Amino acid sequence: MNAELLLVLAMLLLCMGCFAANKPRTDVVALVVLAVFPLTGLLTVQQTLAGFSDPAVILIAALFVVGDGLVRTGIVYRLGDWLVRVSGNSEIRLLVLLMLSVAALGSIMSSTGVVAIFIPVVLSICARLHIAPGRLMMPLAFAALISGMQTLVATPPNMVVQSELQRQGLDGFHFFSFTPIGLVVLLLGVGYMLLARRWLNPQLEPGQTGAPRLKLSDLARNYRLKERELRLKVLPGSSLLDQQLNELALRKEFGINVVAIERQQKFRTLLLNATGNTLVEPQDILLVDLADPAMDLLPVCQQLGLEPQPLSHSYFSFHAHELGLAEVAFPPESSLPGKTIQQLAFRSQYKLNVVGLRRRGEALPGVLVDEVLQPADKLLVAGNWRDIHQLQQQSRDFLVLSLPAEVDEVTPAARKAPHALFCLALMVLLMVSGIVPNVVAALITCLLMGALRCIDLNSAYQAIHWPSLILIIGMLPFALALQQTGGIDLAVSSLLYLVGERGDYALLAALFVLTAVTGSFVSNTATAVLMAPVAVSLANSLGASPYPFAMMVALAASAAFMTPVSSPINTLVLQPGKYKFFDFVRIGTPFTLLVLLVSVLLVPLLFPLYPA
Known part of the structure; x- marks a missing residue:
């Protein structure tokens, strides 16, 4: 072992210690690495900064943008709405559909983003069904991690491994190369969590009711909207x-x-916001608020040519991604008290409708358009979320008091959902067919989403998770430095010495275990960067195909089930699920062993060790 290799290993161990302690941030550590390597003379500046032009890094950045397009157009939230609607009151059905939905969605966009979106959905369902969130949060996390085993672009470690294969002059994996193994692991995961959920906070703690924020349903109840809504x-x-x-x-x-x-x-x-100049067309469904819930509607409908339609639940909840509610009060300097609601002309001036009035804590029946407003009154206004946000700027006359939790789920490009689905289908088609490289397919999709107004430039740049990209770029020089100083050869020879005599399957298992254990305390992306060259070199030393060894690294990098710090996904569900560190150890370790068994059995079948 030479002095240069000792220096590289010392730097690597120091970085791993920082990653495990999360001090300083992982991207800061990566930036320090980029500065230190040229100073030590181990790598040139060009070699150190080569990651900025790596196709895998560009592909990951583009996929963040594609995922944001699915969020902005409401596709992700509609999936959540469907989950709530179909699951009903069955916890088992909910768990199965939740895991399948998250795994499917995570196969084409950031799984961390998917979890962040679904956490409030799950909390809301748990509050409705009166079950502990801990029974569903870990299944949510496991499904998101398993989604990384579904497609080539599902998670950064897959693309890191793909990049290493291509650096070695190989073709790499196809878009669906991971899918057969991933589907088996997903089915096992669903069955495993159906059994393991009984050990996940089975009792609802006193006062544990889910999301504490005010919701649309709360505002509707406070202003007695439910009895006045009609289609x-x-x-x-x-x-x-x-x-x-x-x-x-x-x-x-x-x-x-x-x-x-x-x-x-x-x-x-x-869904059209009702403004003063909106034209009524045949077959339109009017979402209306009745001034008097007890009014006889039959003669009015006959006179106007209208027909009442079913309304199973509030239309505000059904259209929550576009149609919002907000509670409004009058600041002391407001000139509006003393006027009637009719005189406010909300619809013509602010494109919003007044649908409720509270006075001294009590909701008045209906909306009395000729009621003279008092300084302490509160109004409930309804309309497009964009117009509600603009009302917040009217600080002189209005004070927006309460924005419900659904404001976080606003879909500014909801009308572009078909366009986003078309772009997504095109990207998958281009990647599967191999007509263009994957990174080019992703860039074409981003440009097309921008041209079709599914995303804009500001949202695209904000969607990219820059710390993750910097982490990958900062860890890539380690792979090159280890290769040049003999570190890769040392790792390969050590593995061969320890388990080589036990056969190729033992080597595959050892590679999986080493990757999974390292990834339990270090970023799985950083782990893939380090282990992918080891896998390829190990295969070359045996005269075997590099594909099964590379696949084992990719699968093990996604099998980050054993600790809450092994993946941002686990960290996200830690607090909402009320978990402790040991909960992940006792639930995640057996499942990791199951994934190990499945991988060792299936990988050689799909990717022969010694092709004919």
């Missing part, structure tokens, strides 16, 4: 057709306040 279909020949809402004066004449309009198009339902 009315505009029939052919209706007297409302082709007229603007302001001209119809439905609120003044009939006590009907139109909040929004559902308009059916070819492939989707379009």
Whole structure:
């Protein structure tokens, strides 16, 4: 062992200690590495900074942007809505659908982002079903980790391994090379969590009710909206057709306040905010707020050509990603108290509808448009989230008091969901066909999403998780330095000495264990950067195919089930699930052994060790 190798190993151990302690941040450690390598003379500046032009790094950045496009267009949230609707009151059905949905979504976008999106969804469901969040948070995390085993682009370690194969002049894996093994692991994971959930906080702790933030349903209940909500279909020949809402004066004449309009198009339902100049068209569904819930609606519907439609639950909850509610008060300097709601002209001036009025803590029945407002009154306004945010800027006359938790799920490009799905399908098609390199396919998808207004430049740059990219770029020089100083050869010879006599399957298992154990305390991406060259060199020393060895590293890097610090995914669910460190050890370790067994059995079948 030479002095240069000792220096590289010392730097590597120091970095791993910093990663395990999370002090300083991982990206800061990576930047320090980039500065130190040229100073030591181990690598040139060009070699140290080569990661900035690595195709795998660019591909990962592009996939962050694609994932943000799926969020901005509401595709991700619609999946969550479907999960809530289909699962009903069954915890078993919920767990199965949750894991399958998260694994599917995580196979094409950042699994960390998927978990962050689904945590409030799961908390809300747990509160409704009165079950402890701990029974579902770990299945959520496990499914997100398993999603990394579904496709080539599902997780950065896969692309790091792919990049190493290509650096060696090999073709690398295909888009669905991981899928057969990943599906088996996913099915095992669902079955395992159905059994293991009984050991995950089975009792709901006193006062543990899920998300504490105010929700749309809370505002609707406080202002007694539920009893006044209604859906009315505009029939052919209706007297409302082709007229603007302001001209119809439905609120003044009939006590009907139109909040929004559902308009059916070819492939989707379009939600229109009801403004004064909105035209009514045939087959429109009017989402209305009645001034008097006890009013006789039959003669009004007959006169206007309307037909009541089913309403299983609040339309505010159903359209929460586009249609919002906000509680508004009057600051002391406001000039509006003393006026009536009609005189405020909310719809024409602010594109919002007043749907509730509270006075001295009590909701008045209906919305009394001629009621004179008092300084201490609170109004509930409804409309597009964008217009609600603009109302916040009117600090002189209005003070927005409460924005519900659903504001975090706003989908500013909801109408572009079909375009986003088209872009996603195109990316998968290009990657599967191999017409262009994967990184080019991802860049084409990003540009197309931008051209179709699924994303904008600001959101695209914000979507990229720069610390993750810097970590990869900072760890790549270690692989080159270990190779040049003999560290890779040392690792390979050590593995051959310890388990080589026990056969190729033992070597595959040892490689998996070494990668999984290292990844339990160090970033799985950094682990893949270090272990991928070892896998390829180990295969070359045996005269075997590098693909099964590289696949074992990729699978083991995703098998980060054993500690809460092994992946940001586990860290995210730690607090909502009320877990302790040992919970991951006792639940994650047996499952990691199952994944090890599946990998050792299936990988050589799909990727022969010694191809003919």
